[in-house]
Amino acid sequence: MFHLTLHLADDALILGHRNSEWTGHGPNLEQDIAISNIALDQIGQARNFYQYAAELYNANKDAYTNIISSPAFLQVIGSIDEDDLAYLRDAMEFRNHLLVELNKGDWAVTITRQFFMSLYQQLLYTDLQYSADKRLAAIAEKSLKEVNYHVRWSGEWVIRLGDGTEESHHRMETAIDQLWPYVGELFIPADFQLEAAASGLLKNPEYYREPWLEKTRAAFEQAGLMIPAPNWYQKGGKQGIHTEHLGYLLAEMQYLQRSHPGAQW
Amino acid sequence: MSTESTIWKLLEEVKDPEVPVLSVVDLGIIRDVKQTENGAEISITPTYSGCPAMDVIAMQIRMVLAGHGYLPVTIRTVLSPAWTTEWMTEAGKEKLLAYGIAPPNPKQQVCTPDYFQQEEAVQCPHCRSFHTRRISEFGSTACKALYQCEDCKEPFDYFKCH
Structure with a gap:
């Protein structure tokens, strides 16, 4: 349960952080505000998951040393909290999908990644709101209302750019080619997801592959874009084996708390 | 009491x-x-x-x-x-309107997952025209969308249905 909750939190936090990199740099004011709003939703969702993960951790501390062993984290005296989970873990202790940690790229990459992830989260949270675990169910119910907005916003941009100019169409094709090898990981279950599925907490993510492809295909058809042929998929994020990009992201995100532990402003 | x-x-x-x-x-x-x-x-x-x-x-x-x-x-x-915005009181909606923010419509008029769907009829809080257009689904705070009135030309916030 802790492992699964941590994974859900990490996905939301890392994608939220990547999107927040657009704040002040968006292509125009309205879209700068939109992507910053989406980042805020995701970081809020991450907080809800982390708060629950922290409670689970505190209730059974010794059980999770195989997942978290960074010295900074283990030095925390007493109960850990949401911030310790976000700021004091090392890259190999993060359980997010590789897709969310890749650099934000150009607007086409950001939009395409958001669309892929939002569609996945929409399917996942729709089921998770009926999970046997009431706490996860409540977070999913709350998050889903926000994710529905994210799907529509990013889907409209996929269509607008794919069916736009020669340049925007070309950039979308490049973005899709770049991100496609990271999509498969969404549907390849990690051990903790198999355990969760066995105990009725949520479905095996393999189940979402077809509905996800169907929704993606529908938007791509309107956008005049092609789904790449199935190929080899990159994986490992859910096991803590990350791309180099996550390290740079964490260095920036965690710097202050690592240099000045407990700093507040 | x-x-x-x-x-x-x-x-x-x-x-x-x-x-x-x-x-x-x-x-x-x-x-x-x-x-x-x-x-x-x-x-x-x-x-x-x-x-x-x-x-x-x-x-x-x-x-x-x-x-x-x-x-x-x-x-x-x-x-x-x-x-959900349905929990906002009627008094609250009136206060929003007087403040220049369009209150959430009593019923979400559009709730299909389609892209580029028909926009909701949102009333301008200034001149009360329904001739308005959405500029962005995301506004100055998470709970608001950005609209503009085609008649009086004023931009305004809409407390979006949720």
Whole structure:
């Protein structure tokens, strides 16, 4: 349960952080505000998951040393909290999908990644709101209302750019080619997801592959874009084996708390 | 007057820091009020997961209640059932309109998952025209969308249905 909750939190936090990199740099004011709003939703969702993960951790501390062993984290005296989970873990202790940690790229990459992830989260949270675990169910119910907005916003941009100019169409094709090898990981279950599925907490993510492809295909058809042929998929994020990009992201995100532990402003 | 209705009355003094004409009661985010021995237990629900006003609101509730002798004040956050604009009071909607923010439509008119769907008929809070267009689904705060009136040309915020 802790492992699964941590994974859900990490996905939301890392994608939220990547999107927040657009704040002040968006292509125009309205879209700068939109992507910053989406980042805020995701970081809020991450907080809800982390708060629950922290409670689970505190209730059974010794059980999770195989997942978290960074010295900074283990030095925390007493109960850990949401911030310790976000700021004091090392890259190999993060359980997010590789897709969310890749650099934000150009607007086409950001939009395409958001669309892929939002569609996945929409399917996942729709089921998770009926999970046997009431706490996860409540977070999913709350998050889903926000994710529905994210799907529509990013889907409209996929269509607008794919069916736009020669340049925007070309950039979308490049973005899709770049991100496609990271999509498969969404549907390849990690051990903790198999355990969760066995105990009725949520479905095996393999189940979402077809509905996800169907929704993606529908938007791509309107956008005049092609789904790449199935190929080899990159994986490992859910096991803590990350791309180099996550390290740079964490260095920036965690710097202050690592240099000045407990700093507040 | 029972003590719990006294607490409800006090909570009307606590305003949403981002929309200061609305009290937390108008907003519909107070889910439960309990009188404890000498204190109070308040359950609140966020409008959006990442709403940055929630911490400020919780602190203000503590201050107002403590100022009236309620100690300790316990604040619980509940996520389910998820907040919806239907919980906003009618008085709250009128206050929003008077403040220049279009209140949420009583019923979400468009709720299909289609892209580029028909936009909702949102009334301009200034000239009351329905001849308005959406500029962005995301506005100055998580709970608002950005619109412009085609008649009086004023841009305005719409407290979007959720």
